[in-house]
Amino acid sequence: MNVGELARTVDTKAETIRYYERIGLLPEPPRTSGNYRDYSARHVSRLSFIRRARDLGFSIEQIRVLLDLADQKEQSCAAVDAIARAHLADVKRKLADLTALRRELDSLIGQCRHGTVAECRILEALAP
Amino acid sequence: MNVGELARTVDTKAETIRYYERIGLLPEPPRTSGNYRDYSARHVSRLSFIRRARDLGFSIEQIRVLLDLADQKEQSCAAVDAIARAHLADVKRKLADLTALRRELDSLIGQCRHGTVAECRILEALAP
DNA sequence: TATAAACCTTGTAGCCACTACAGGGTCAAG
């Protein structure tokens, strides 16, 4: 399976796959005689894991640790749990920030009287 | 007022102020005999506007347009309103995404049985 | 007056997670 096929399989751009290889997140696959990357099922599942974790907003570094942990089957999963919880806390912080932001923007826009720029409440609210 | 004083006044790093100048968002101030930037009240208010808009999540490019519009006092403020609404729509999209994300992470973490990595539900949920 | 500390200057490189080329090589279909 070459990079384009893998890309279609996991719905990821070929450039992104090569990027993951470059930063050491996805192991280098063997090459064909024509120097094409030749991926196996293990690559597919590792890349799927990465993409799923990225979709959930985990950082590359977090994913790196998660993949390492996944290989230590005997260990407790406390570290995995901790990473997930840290990420959840981060998401909650962002949600709170965005919620406050939406309220401010709502009020800003609600004040617009559709007049001239000179009497614009939105610009007024942004000005000092 | 030099760059450090301006930085303290508007609670922004000096590097950021110079960055705004470099990208043409904040006009170049005159210089003192020792080649120090010499800011006036106009700079303070322009930078305050920029920072307030950044805090509300407007992009640099949106702020550039807002500042341009603010100078055309006779024009209708429809364009200002449109930018604010577009940004609000963006914030709402992000809120929806983050809310879905939080739900997924909540459920992921809720499934953790605190056992070994081999039976970790979080890693299972991430795997394909 | 000397000097040290605290500023200022410019330019450049780094952050994150990609994305987009350019300039070449390979491969399958017709």
Added chain:
DNA sequence: CTTGACCCTGTAGTGGCTACAAGGTTTATA
């Protein structure tokens, strides 16, 4: 045997800063 769709590497760009390095200026103190 040519065409076009892929692949390769390497580099540069994105946004919005942030962090140096290596020098110049100003201010406070000895």
